[in-house]
Amino acid sequence: MTLRTPFSPRLEGWLLVALAVLLVGAGLGLRQPQNVDEERFLGVALEMLQNGSWFVPHRAAEIYADKPPLFMWAVAFFIWLTGSPNTALYLPALFSAGVTTAVLYDLGSRLWNRRIGRYATLLFLATYQTYSILRTGQIDSFLCLWIALGFYGLTRHLLLGPAWGWFYFSCAAMGLGIISKGVGFVPALMLIPYAYAVRKGWHGVVKMPGQAARWTLGLLVVLLACCTWLVPMVISVVRDGGPEGFAYIHEILLHQTANRYANAWHHREPIWYFFVNVIPQYWLPLVFALPWLIPAWRRQLSKQDGRVLVLLGWVLLVLLFFSLSSGKRKLYIFPALPGLVLVAAPLVPWLVRRWFQKRARAARFLPIVVVVWLGLWFARGFIEPVIEGDNPHKDLMQQAAKVTQGADLVLVNWREGHWLYARQPIVHFGFARELAVEQAASWLREHPGTFALVPDGLLANCFLPEKAHALGQTSRADWFVVDAQADNGLCRSEHPLEVYRFAWKQNVQ
Known part of the structure; x- marks a missing residue:
């Protein structure tokens, strides 16, 4: 299947972003908060606007210590901008969808070619979990923005660099991701397969010896980004001097991060939960291709393709990281999806030739199937809010x-x-x-x-x-x-x- 377009690369990228906004944003004005997470985050954002307590969030006047405030800041900003809380709640996720689409198209084009960038974005927009996460008003939908930017900056540096400016951009994005949700640092896991590829001399990765000071500076950038909230939060707590504030610092920095990861008190699931209960459903239709993709990736790795090692290795490390935690929810592994579709996209032309080599007539209908599949997701965006009704x-x-x-x-x-x-x-x-x-x-x-x-x-x-x-x-x-x-x-x-x-x-x- 070859989808040719008459557009320039820049225009094609913007059109794909517009497609993502159209599909994810379908039914935006009809949606209402329908679960405790959406109700909570919208309420906290509204209370921020009402009481002005931006650095120590509150829930019905009681300090809310479960999550850092950056997502609630974003929702509050969009409430101020639009005047519609029910719309504002979903705009951070819509922004994430557009940015992630742009990231995939650009990286696919740079690492391979325009066609691969196009396939990567279409795979992302075809996947079930894209809509189950990015149509919600939850932190993980906003976290996807910072992880996508961190992933982009590191990929530009490690596979297309050296590009220290993009590396520091990635570090800043990870810092902002951390103050959205503690796991915002996961793009840094990419450094593990990268270090292996460099040590073993694999092609497709950029060697940067003797740059210890520059690498260390990246950690400082992460901390500085975190300090955009941490410093004023601590100053606010110390100024107020109340015991609740100091309890908040302990809760948000220790109990809700390291303690929650090691010994979760909600959503406890076995280590195989994501592989058995989540991926087979939420990564459709891509999972249908895994019997062919896995051997193909193995062949690429045998040729020491560093691009595949870094991207695929990062996906597996993200899955492993969340699998090792005792607490698991289906939305946790969504950050790995962009990396997966990016490493799968170069194999799409080969898969199509393999599947339809003797079925040329069926291959002609494949673009129609893609359009219908995406059209169904667009229609569902309007149907779901009507079925769900008012909160x-x-x-x-x-x-x-x-x-x-x-x-x-x-x-x-x-x-x-x-x-x-x-x-x-x-x-x-x-x-x-x-x-x-x-x-x-x-x-x-x-x-x-x-x-x-x-x-x-x-x-x-x-x-x-x-x-x-x-x-x-x-x-x-x-x-x-x-x-x-x-x-x-x-x-x-x-x-x-x-x-x-x-x-x-x-x-x-």
């Missing part, structure tokens, strides 16, 4: 505000959607804090005229179900509004150590 928390919190007439609402075992779509002042005692229902009962007794939002599983502990007002189901629970009159008298608790009160100045649409 159920939105209707539930509107009902709660109506039932309580806008009075203070205590949240018990709450989820991010309750906070994001709150239409009245909310009170809570810490996210996922134990004894919250007992503390809520005491709070209602001490504050007449207030209400509590309680899930069905905890309702009878402290309240009379027959005096509760049912609202509906979200977050795998039925929710009820109660006031002090529903108190069954069974719950007594000490005054909570922390009480957080929060109200939106402007509701999410």
Whole structure:
């Protein structure tokens, strides 16, 4: 299959970027947050805009220490730019899609030729995981931007260099990736197969002996990029002097990084999880070609092609890195996908000749199949938001505000959607804090005229179900509004150590 174009290389690259934006951005104005991650990150960004706490993020007035803030900064910027939170949440991922597409086209063209660059971008845009990640409002969709830029800079330096400017560009991108999510350094894993290729004298890699000082300077660039958040964050914590701030530093720099990688407390999966449960589905249709690609890569490696060793070795190291962690989610390995399609793209012409050598008529329909496949992804972008409908928390919190007439609402075992779509002042005692229902009962007794939002599983502990007002189901629970009159008298608790009160100045649409 040969896809010839009459366009200049630059124009063709821009057209492929436009195609990526069109496919990934399909249905953008219809999408709403539909999971806890999207609700959380949108809420944190909105709270940043409201309270001005840019360096220490908050969730319903409580410090949010799970992730660094760069993604939330990006969402907040797009909210300010567009005035539409539901649109702004997905724009960082859309930007990532365009940049990653440009990176693949340019590297494919430079390492091989324009046709290979084109195939690399089309493989990327044809893959299932591209849409399952880049159509979401999650950190990993934004992380892809920095990893793609770090991957680009290192490839320009190691395989097409020496280009120290691109190396430092890559280091800066990795630093910004780290303050998006701690694993933003993974492009640096490329240095391992590169060092092996240089030592063994493989062709296709650039030798740079006697440059220890320049390599070391790259680490400084990474740290300086991280310091765009770390330094003002530490200054802010020290200036405030509160114990919560110092606890935040420990949580975000140690517990949520090294501790989480070594001993995750969520999403624990076996070491083979990605290879058995994720890749066969989410890397379709590319996985269908693996029985032919793997022997072909082996032959290229036997010829000591350093390009294949560095790119394929990096992909395998990324998979190994995430597989060794006890916590695994399907989106973690997405950063490896651009490297995989780039190393697979040069084999596409050979694969097509091998598959269709005796089926010339069938080969003519291959471009049509590609167009139809991409067209289906475009259509799905509009169909999914319609099928999903409105976020159920939105209707539930509107009902709660109506039932309580806008009075203070205590949240018990709450989820991010309750906070994001709150239409009245909310009170809570810490996210996922134990004894919250007992503390809520005491709070209602001490504050007449207030209400509590309680899930069905905890309702009878402290309240009379027959005096509760049912609202509906979200977050795998039925929710009820109660006031002090529903108190069954069974719950007594000490005054909570922390009480957080929060109200939106402007509701999410």
